[in-house]
Amino acid sequence: MKTEPLLRVNGVYWHYEEGAMPALVDIHLALYPGEVVGVVGPAAAGKTTLLLTMSGLIPSNYGGQFVGSVESKSEQGIVFQDPETQFIGLTVEEELAFSLENTGWPDERIERRMAEVLDLIGLNGFANRSPLELSGGEKQRVAIASALSHNPQVLILDEPTSELDPVGAREVFSLLSRLKQEKEMTIVVSSHATEELAAFCDRMILIVEGKIVLDQPTREFFAQVDVLDEHGILVPDVIRLYHMLCQEGVMPASSTGVPLTVEELALHYKEGQLVREGSL
Numbered sequence: 001m002k003t004e005p006l007l008r009v010n011g012v013y014w015h016y017e018e019g020a021m022p023a024l025v026d027i028h029l030a031l032y033p034g035e036v037v038g039v040v041g042p043a044a045a046g047k048t049t050l051l052l053t054m055s056g057l058i059p060s061n062y063g064g065q066f067v068g069s070v071e072s073k074s075e076q077g078i079v080f081q082d083p084e085t086q087f088i089g090l091t092v093e094e095e096l097a098f099s100l101e102n103t104g105w106p107d108e109r110i111e112r113r114m115a116e117v118l119d120l121i122g123l124n125g126f127a128n129r130s131p132l133e134l135s136g137g138e139k140q141r142v143a144i145a146s147a148l149s150h151n152p153q154v155l156i157l158d159e160p161t162s163e164l165d166p167v168g169a170r171e172v173f174s175l176l177s178r179l180k181q182e183k184e185m186t187i188v189v190s191s192h193a194t195e196e197l198a199a200f201c202d203r204m205i206l207i208v209e210g211k212i213v214l215d216q217p218t219r220e221f222f223a224q225v226d227v228l229d230e231h232g233i234l235v236p237d238v239i240r241l242y243h244m245l246c247q248e249g250v251m252p253a254s255s256t257g258v259p260l261t262v263e264e265l266a267l268h269y270k271e272g273q274l275v276r277e278g279s280l
């Protein structure tokens, strides 16, 4: 039996004041503790709008017509695409201090929390550095630290790696993997990096023109290559290769579903070889 959801979106319809069309239509979803959810969709599909709605910033901080409800039992931290636009502090320490300013915590507690968060994101020793002088990956890790400073149960990230080079993107996804494994954080992340999402997420949502088209466990989601192709979603190479190898008869279809990583594909291939040789 599943536990109670941390967040529930009930039949939400949202039309930005200036929008030509509704940005969200009839959105229903529930987010459970410890789930890691990826959100994909074409440009202007409503990914950012969906995350703003889950974080509670829509409707409160935006003008428009809102129908439905969002029930939240948790605090959320949100991280946006471009970390620089979020920085207000002159140093990393100041940046984190600002995000803890309204807590009313005593100074020692703030100090302790800042040290914990810097440790968590692997930026010990960065407290006095200017956030603007860090690498892209480090900047985004500082933004994640700010979002985590209040110890939210849910971390929401809108395309956190799209402004980063591949090294920075890997840094951010490996931090997110640590938060998932070590802290059992509940994470919602929109991204075009489907290869990373396939390896990282438990569940995937495809949103198109403000409507949820797919909302499924990651393996079932990525098996639907035709639907993903139809909406221009990049299908990870490992999944394409798997389908090609099955079609060519190089290996049988996997009984456990499509492989989501190179390691899974290699394992499945080896098992196929053993079956062929009659040793399994």
Ligand SMILES: Nc1ncnc2c1ncn2[C@@H]1O[C@H](COP(=O)(O)OP(=O)(O)OP(=O)(O)O)[C@@H](O)[C@H]1O
Binding pocket: 016, 017, 018, 019, 020, 023, 041, 042, 043, 044, 045, 046, 047, 048, 049, 050
């Ligand atoms: N502040 C706003 N006012 C009016 N319309 C908006 C506003 N923000 C977004 N929209 C519109 O709402 C729709 C959804 O936008 P949203 O930014 O959520 O899409 P997205 O999937 O995040 O796109 P992208 O891939 O470009 O980040 C678009 O048609 C967009 O033009």
Ligand SMILES: [Mg+2]
Binding pocket: 047, 048, 049, 158
């Ligand atoms: Mg967006």
